[in-house]
Amino acid sequence: MELVVALVSDLHFGPEASFGGKLRKLTGEAPELTRAFVRRMNEVTRPDLVVNLGDDIEDEGPEADRERYGACMAALRGLKAELFHVAGNHDVIHLSEAELLSAWGRPEATRLHYAFDRGGFHFTVLHTRERKDHDISLGPEQLAWLGEDLAASPLPKIVLMHHSAADQDLRGNRWFEGSPHICLVRERRAMRKIFEEHGVLAVFNGHLHWNHLDVIRGIPYVTLQSLIENLDDDAPGRPAAAHAVVRLGPKRIVVEIEGAERARYQFDRR
Numbered sequence: 349m350e351l352v353v354a355l356v357s358d359l360h361f362g363p364e365a366s367f368g369g370k371l372r373k374l375t376g377e378a379p380e381l382t383r384a385f386v387r388r389m390n391e392v393t394r395p396d397l398v399v400n401l402g403d404d405i406e407d408e409g410p411e412a413d414r415e416r417y418g419a420c421m422a423a424l425r426g427l428k429a430e431l432f433h434v435a436g437n438h439d440v441i442h443l444s445e446a447e448l449l450s451a452w453g454r455p456e457a458t459r460l461h462y463a464f465d466r467g468g469f470h471f472t473v474l475h476t477r478e479r480k481d482h483d484i485s486l487g488p489e490q491l492a493w494l495g496e497d498l499a500a501s502p503l504p505k506i507v508l509m510h511h512s513a514a515d516q517d518l519r520g521n522r523w524f525e526g527s528p529h530i531c532l533v534r535e536r537r538a539m540r541k542i543f544e545e546h547g548v549l550a551v552f553n554g555h556l557h558w559n560h561l562d563v564i565r566g567i568p569y570v571t572l573q574s575l576i577e578n579l580d581d582d583a584p585g586r587p588a589a590a591h592a593v594v595r596l597g598p599k600r601i602v603v604e605i606e607g608a609e610r611a612r613y614q615f616d617r618r
C-alpha cells in the first residue's frame with residue numbers, strides 16, 4: 349500500500365514586484381500556475397492528499413491579503429484530493445490565526461500547528477514563526493507539543509513545516525545566502541533530536557525558494573522550490589512551476605520534483 353502526497357509551496361499571489369531591480373518572483377503568474385498545478389493533480393497525478401507548504405501571498409496589507417489569500421484558497425479548492433495547509437511567514441503578517449484557520453476550513457481549531465493520520469502515516473504540521481529580519485522560532489510550547497505528539501503516535505511519521513530545520517549550505521541561494529537566521533529555525537538542533545528520537549521518516553518544507561536535500565543522521569530534509577520562482581535572472585521570466593510528488597511506501601519513499609527543474613530522490617525506510 350502506497351500513499352501519494354503532493355506538495356506545493358510559496359505560491360505568492362500578489363502584485364508584480366522587483367527585488368534588487370530584478371524580476372525574481374513571478375507573482376503575476378501565480379493564479380495560472382496554481383490552476384495548472386490543480387489540473388495536473390486532478391488529471392494526471394491523482395494524489396491521495398495535497399499539502400500547501402505556505403507563503404500563499406506577498407503581505408501587501410490586511411484587505412489585499414484577505415483577498416489574495418482567498419483567491420489562492422479558491423484556486424486550491426479545485427483539487428479533488430484532500431488539502432492541508434502550513435502557515436508561511438508572509439501569510440501571518442496581516443492575517444490573524446483565526447482568519448487563516450477559517451480559510452483552511454478549520455474554524456474550530458485554535459492554533460496553526462496540528463497533526464493528522466492518513467493511510468497509515470502520522471503527519472505533524474508545525475508553525476514556525478518569523479520575527480522579520482531577526483529570527484525564526486518554534487518556541488518552547490510548540491517544541492514540547494512536538495515531542496508529545498510524535499511520542500503518542502505508533503505510526504511512521506512525516507513532518508511538514510514552512511522554514512527549514514536542516515543546516516543548509518546557503519551559498520548560491522538568491523534570497524538567503526549569508527542569512528541563516530531568516531530561513532533556518534533557531535531551535536533546529538533540538539528539533540532534529542526530537543525527530544531522531546521518534547523515528548521521523550522525512551521532513552518537508554518550503555520558504556528558501558530552491559530545491560535542496562539534506563540527509564542528517566539518516567533523516568531526509570527536503571526543501572521544495574517555490575511554484576512561482578523565476579529560474580532566469582530577470583524579466584521576462586521562466587517560472588519554476590515546482591511541485592513534489594511523494595510516494596510513501598512500505599519499503600521506501602520516492603520524491604519526484606516536477607516542473608521546470610526536475611529531480612528525483614529515493615530513501616529506503618529504516
Ligand SMILES: [Fe+2]
Pocket residue numbers: 358360403555556557574
Ligand atoms: Fe516564499
Ligand SMILES: [Fe+2]
Pocket residue numbers: 403436437438510554555556
Ligand atoms: Fe517564507
